[in-house]
Amino acid sequence: MKIAVIGTGYVGLVAGACLADLGNQVICVDIDESKITSLEKGIIPIYEPGLEEVVKRNVLEKRLSFTTDSAKAISDSKIIFIAVGTPQGDDGKAELKYVYAVAETIGKNANEPKIIVDKSTVPVGTSRKVKELAEKFSEHRIEVVSNPEFLREGSAVKDFLEPDRVVIGSDNSEAAKAIEDLYKPLGKEILITNPESAELIKYASNAFLATKISFINEIAAIADRVNADVSEVAKGMGLDARIGKQFLNAGCGYGGSCFPKDVKALQKIALDCGYKLDILREVEKVNEYQKMLPVEKLKKELGSLSGKKICVLGLAFKPNTDDMREASSIKIIHALVKEKAQVVAVDPIAEENAKQFLPKIHYEKSPYAAAKGCDAVMLVTEWNEFLELDFAKIGAEMNSKIIVDGRNAYDREKLVAMGFKYIGIGR
Numbered sequence: 001m002k003i004a005v006i007g008t009g010y011v012g013l014v015a016g017a018c019l020a021d022l023g024n025q026v027i028c029v030d031i032d033e034s035k036i037t038s039l040e041k042g043i044i045p046i047y048e049p050g051l052e053e054v055v056k057r058n059v060l061e062k063r064l065s066f067t068t069d070s071a072k073a074i075s076d077s078k079i080i081f082i083a084v085g086t087p088q089g090d091d092g093k094a095e096l097k098y099v100y101a102v103a104e105t106i107g108k109n110a111n112e113p114k115i116i117v118d119k120s121t122v123p124v125g126t127s128r129k130v131k132e133l134a135e136k137f138s139e140h141r142i143e144v145v146s147n148p149e150f151l152r153e154g155s156a157v158k159d160f161l162e163p164d165r166v167v168i169g170s171d172n173s174e175a176a177k178a179i180e181d182l183y184k185p186l187g188k189e190i191l192i193t194n195p196e197s198a199e200l201i202k203y204a205s206n207a208f209l210a211t212k213i214s215f216i217n218e219i220a221a222i223a224d225r226v227n228a229d230v231s232e233v234a235k236g237m238g239l240d241a242r243i244g245k246q247f248l249n250a251g252c253g254y255g256g257s258c259f260p261k262d263v264k265a266l267q268k269i270a271l272d273c274g275y276k277l278d279i280l281r282e283v284e285k286v287n288e289y290q291k292m293l294p295v296e297k298l299k300k301e302l303g304s305l306s307g308k309k310i311c312v313l314g315l316a317f318k319p320n321t322d323d324m325r326e327a328s329s330i331k332i333i334h335a336l337v338k339e340k341a342q343v344v345a346v347d348p349i350a351e352e353n354a355k356q357f358l359p360k361i362h363y364e365k366s367p368y369a370a371a372k373g374c375d376a377v378m379l380v381t382e383w384n385e386f387l388e389l390d391f392a393k394i395g396a397e398m399n400s401k402i403i404v405d406g407r408n409a410y411d412r413e414k415l416v417a418m419g420f421k422y423i424g425i426g427r
């Protein structure tokens, strides 16, 4: 099948490369010329484990190519995926101008009936608007299928190729079948529903996961006050199949390009249809508080943070990505700086992106160098390399042996036995 993917970011590039890997002829389009030039030179513009191999293999086998020429990509393809960004707009609504611009371009360049597949996360009703808009500019019939994406940065290739489910939302059975056929080789559950349900599934899923995180963070607050260990509580809860283990890690809050904006957007969707979604307001409130918690706890321990040197381990919004969008590290470091602390940060991959958000702090390449002379080490992103540290060496570098474990990732007993003051979240 000839496919164009418009928007070659975290989702579009992964989707394009993986669809090519399934044997399709895929052209990835972006308006960002530097991105396309890099890709044409074999340089992957984002950090995503395993992606480079899939891209290189499919370029070599001539199934995958890149362009800024959307008109040609559209006229050459039967199926066109939209994978542009839908960032948070005014009043919490998803900003749809990029999606609509692509819909218009598709309409203007459709030389035969086309199927648009909307992979961007969009408010309920958007698929229908995309169809109206594309058809307004075209003399051909254009079907629109909602196909929300559930991949996680850091394991995006695996998530795309081994999804828990594929959701297809369409009122047109032929268009739905064409997209179902694309995903059939994955051998995974495919749910075909109407466009509104598909669009709502995406927001409901992300909002539910965010709720799970804020819920366990509230339990952590109780654990802190009653001498319980939230990690043990989460383990005990997660063993119940109805609850499940995932997304029950208390810590310094969720971030990223999806949860914060999707939680906001779902509240706006609710308001627009006359319903007030109270639960998500609290989810957000807890999450904002969580980001401040490591700083508050450290301040309580040290009295004042003024002039104290704090080593921050991890900057990306989660491990295995270079994505800094809404990363907890940004709020945490701003708070530390506001308290007049000196911040030294280290991240294995996200340093360059982090500099756009945190230009004034000091960066080190190694956690041992970063810990030198520090009054505390604070774990913010639980990269594997930070979990396997030589703590004797870290401790020897530090001014005072305090560890703030913002992700509850360390062995508290071990660190305490080594003479560290351990500060976790609800443990």
Ligand SMILES: NC(=O)c1ccc[n+]([C@@H]2O[C@H](COP(=O)([O-])OP(=O)(O)OC[C@H]3O[C@@H](n4cnc5c(N)ncnc54)[C@H](O)[C@@H]3O)[C@@H](O)[C@H]2O)c1
Pocket (backbone or CB within 6 Å): 006, 007, 008, 009, 010, 011, 012, 029, 030, 031, 032, 035, 070, 083, 084, 085, 086, 098, 101, 102, 119, 120, 121, 122, 149, 150, 151, 152, 153, 257, 258
């Ligand atoms: N990042 C994730 O983990 C993730 C997961 C699931 C769903 N989503 C959703 O997928 C969508 C894309 O997210 P992302 O993280 O890949 O975004 P991104 O910002 O990484 O990429 C979007 C790309 O679209 C390009 N673009 C914008 N307008 C364009 C146009 N008119 N023509 C061609 N290219 C254009 C941009 O230059 C950019 O490269 C969003 O709606 C997001 O909510 C993201």
